[in-house]
Amino acid sequence: MAQTIKKIFCVGLKKKHQSTQRTQDKIPQNKTKPKWKRLFSLGRKIKKDSKNQKIEQDNHNVQEIDKKKKVVILPTDCLLEIFKYFRDDLKTLHSCLLVDKNWCISTVRLIWKQPFLNKKSPIIIDVYLSCLTLHERKNLIKNGVNLSNITKPASFHYANFLRHIDMKNFYAAVDARTARMKESKIIENRTTNLICRALCRLFMTKCENLQTLRLNWNYVGEWKGYPILPYHRNASTFLYELSELTIHKINTRDIFLDMEKHSKNLIKLEIMDYCFDNLPEHRHESIYTLIKNQNNLQHCKLFAYGTCPVIPMKALDFQTKSLTHFELIYAKFISDESYNAFISLSNCRNLKTLIIEYCYFENQDFLQPLINTHFPHLHKIRFGSLQCNASEIFVELIKKNSSSLRDLHYSDDVSRQFNHLILETIVTYSTTSLISLSIPFRNYQTPQLITLLSFSNQLQSLKLIGPYGHERAFVEFLPILAKLLPNSLRHFSLDLNWVIINTLQQFLSNLNARLNTLYISGWSRRIRDEDVIMIKDYLQQNNPEIDLHDFLKDIT
Template identity: 25%
Template sequence: MPCQLLADCLTEIFEYLDDDYSTLHSCLLVNRLWCGISVRILWRNIWYLKSSVDFQHRFKVESAILSTLITCLPNESKELLYNNEIFIPTPTSKSPLFNYPAFCKVLPITVMCRTINVALDKIPISSLSLKDRNCLVMNEVIKMFMNQISSLKRLTYEYNKYYNNLHCTDFTSFSEAGDCLIDLSELRCNSNLPSEFYYQLSQKCHNLLSFTLYIKTTNFDIELKKLISLQNNLKNLRLSAYYEVDWTDIIPVLTKHFNTLTKLHINGEFEFIPLSFVASFSNLQEIRFLFIDGSEFEGFETLQYVTFPKLQILNIPCQCPEPEYMMKFLENNGKNLKDIKIWCGGGFLSERKVLKTVAKYSPKNFCELKIYNLMNSKLRPKDLESFCISWKNRKPKRSLSLIIIKNYCISLEEDEENMKVIEKYESLGIIKFNTRNHLKEKDDDFKFRGYY
């Protein structure tokens, strides 16, 4: 009993180190108990341990992970690889200390394919082509995961033309996965995957909470639409469009989730997206539009009149709708917003209008405003002071965090008179002023768009 109590306590402590991989790795070396607890946490999302380091080192780490997984393969899979002259070095000839695949909760198929490509590229060619060898190893590894994982939480499958063994993956193992996919809560995938992939998932996976779709085809697979339609409680939806797409047949499938969806992120790159369908999601708490070409906001003309009673976060970090549309939208929805991120300057909203709108329409608990300066700031000290006075007179009193995202332009704090106003109201506790480099925000946007 004391030993079990210690194990439970250590488990709870180690859970707080979920993202501190270096410390968790050190815990492996303390003793058998610490090793057994920390290894389970490390392997839940093992493929992303070193995503921030340089590529060469990351591939080295991923290859070590693959070698460990090869030792975990069942004997029939090892024999199959041996018979096809596929010899992947393993850290030991003995049985592994743990059944590592059983600990995994995240399965990134694209990362696994890349790792297998790199590993096998260094092994002499056998009677099989490189592509066939990659496919064989990939299918045996996926089959092992499907048989060993009790409950998968996140699955990512983003087809990349450089890893063509993705399209020869055999997904029949998905149908043999038992309950592994029933509780899958997050799926990230492309629209140009084999229809068999969507079909196999739709047979068991009906409880997605988050779905990210990178649209890379001109139309939508019928099995993909079926998979989306079958979800019971979809809350987060992310769409990234890269091609000219006919949205006619996918919109009814998306709007079927009007009652459950709370977060909607849409990214468009030189692609017109009919934003009017967003009006169907009356329970949205967060909206994010990231468009490279402002023409995508033509559909925002309809949204300006729509009220989202639960909307708390509005994020438009790259270009903006027409100023009059944006102002009307904020008038209708500002009372509930807690966080607003929008671009200012040029043909977009002016800083003065943004501050005036926030002061007039933001809710009592609003506490953070981020302004992206596209052009040199034209905010005058008297307008900034007028805003600060309005904020000071709000009831109940609450300080506002005003964050300026600095681009390659002159932002408002570079005006000496503006800084005097800022310092005055900072000393009174009315505002908290800060600046951030636009590259950090751009980094966050790239993550959303699936670049890494």
């Protein structure tokens, strides 16, 4: 009995000891310390935690400051250079406008540098009207001009940024603005005239200098006095740095002599749609003086229908070192003096581009001075629709200047009747360097075409005019031609008028070149639905970013 009680007691002590041990294990270590030690340790921990938190906060603040310091603020000149790449992308420029003050100022300059080039928005006119002084606006209102939508002054002096102006588009924008007011036609014309004159005065007084000026006598309604610009008292300052001048069909005043007084630094001069028939000799002399007195004329275009502009062309003798680009369109050369005009042109040895189109030569020998001259920098020749067979002149120019030529374009109204040696000459003298080529083509010239394509590793644009009367045979040749086209080719045009292209699928499949445009002249009359599907499939696989409408375009 005693033994039994002892065992029970021992078991009880063991259980109690085990429970006590487990309880001690559960008690935190710091609770075994005295109270003052526990409080001291707790204080040190709190202080250490707050100190670490403060250090972390300070480190975060330092990092933020470093980030701000790393933000690079580009100077205005750099921004302007960058934004030049977006000058035709108004959506992007308007986005840049909202970044900050520096970007805004730089973008505004670029947007308002050329507001009237290919633009006719009446909103532009409202912005310029807000730039007028209070006195000028009151004067317009007094004369019946509705300015109710001009509620606040302009944010910038927009006229200060103006560098390029097309007067036809400027007038059209003003006209659209007055038409929007829905007033009578008489009031509209009077309002348009008043606004045009007020804004011309604004441009002349606020714009520092103008770089491009286009004067067009067409589509100006009743406001015939808009060439006010050359006659303003600030014209010498305003037009002194003018580098590009285009005069289009102005016959009522001697604008050429007036412009010569103010602008002697023209780089580009274009006289467009100007009739030389029955023109007084003093007007010829005025154009001569304008060309002669330029310090560095590089680009000259005479789009002059009627009697030949012999006297103006003689002024090229004074631009022999600077002239690099010359165009002659719709001129008649019937007198013996025409020979002297082309002598002056042949003296311009630095010529890079020569374009003669839609001209008539009574005697082909008028162009003889061009054959006798070597132009070491000539890279582009374009002869088009001449009323005499000028292929011999074109061929001789290729032979004389083959080392520098890159762009060759020839078409002639009489090319169907004559056998040209143009392709043969190109293969012999100027094959590997060509970038762009447009020429008449005959089926019997296929071996020369194959040779040309085999060696033209830089060719980007090719237009074949013809073959007339042998189109079906050429259509069968298209799949083979596709394999021959160089990988560099991007634009391809064929003059096939009445033939259904039944080999288009093979042609597209065999193409190694990644074309950006493809044009068949017959498609302007009719293109089959199945052809459209084939072309869309080709674009989807090779150039998905190009639209079908943009793809089916002629080269020239």
